[in-house]
Amino acid sequence: MLNIQTQPRTQQTDNSFRNPLGLMSDCHRRIEMFFARLIEVAETDRGHQLTDSRRETLETALRYFSAGAPLHTEDEEVSLFPRLRAVGGPFAEAALKALEELESDHRAAEAAHNEIDSLGMRWLEEGTLPQWDADRLVNLAKDLRELYRGHIDIEDNHVFPLAKEALGADVIEQVGREMASRRGLDYDNIPLANRCAQRRLRRELAPGDNIAAGAGS
Numbered sequence: 001m002l003n004i005q006t007q008p009r010t011q012q013t014d015n016s017f018r019n020p021l022g023l024m025s026d027c028h029r030r031i032e033m034f035f036a037r038l039i040e041v042a043e044t045d046r047g048h049q050l051t052d053s054r055r056e057t058l059e060t061a062l063r064y065f066s067a068g069a070p071l072h073t074e075d076e077e078v079s080l081f082p083r084l085r086a087v088g089g090p091f092a093e094a095a096l097k098a099l100e101e102l103e104s105d106h107r108a109a110e111a112a113h114n115e116i117d118s119l120g121m122r123w124l125e126e127g128t129l130p131q132w133d134a135d136r137l138v139n140l141a142k143d144l145r146e147l148y149r150g151h152i153d154i155e156d157n158h159v160f161p162l163a164k165e166a167l168g169a170d171v172i173e174q175v176g177r178e179m180a181s182r183r184g185l186d187y188d189n190i191p192l193a194n195r196c197a198q199r200r201l202r203r204e205l206a207p208g209d210n211i212a213a214g215a216g217s
Helices: 020-047 052-085 090-124 131-166 168-183 197-202
Strands: none
Touching: 020 052, 020 090, 020 131, 020 168, 052 090, 052 131, 052 168, 090 131
């Protein structure tokens, strides 16, 4: 475990791409929120016909993970982790070990997300799911949430504080610029409503689910 002082987890704020580490942490709060919604629907309705509101909740969660999760992974694996690896010095060995574990988590999460999306879309398209598939969706979502809990704890309380301490302001700015570009945004002309998900996600979300206006993944 990295020898970085644990920081207390705070409520989600509206960080911008000029604070990319804070923005990545905000993404985690949205991941937690949408897991809660997905699991609540999957467990309570168990593959049965959905009401309009429950269908909307499931659709929104699936779209969020489909659009946001790959972007968040790229933010870390393409923009942040390689820069941490390049730092060297006393933090390097512990950091590399932690990053290897996190990247392994990403591969496991990707496979689980794909199966969850497939089952969820079948539910939406066919109206119901067989009992086995409904149970499989619940178990997959719960297992993936548990994986994310440990993953998020390492990143929020160890990797991100390490990056803040070890990377210079110019390097962190480059991370933010790449994150903005990944979402089709101009870092030098960032709108007030910054977003961690793709632009289309905001258009697709229900009016009550304005997650893309902040730092969602």
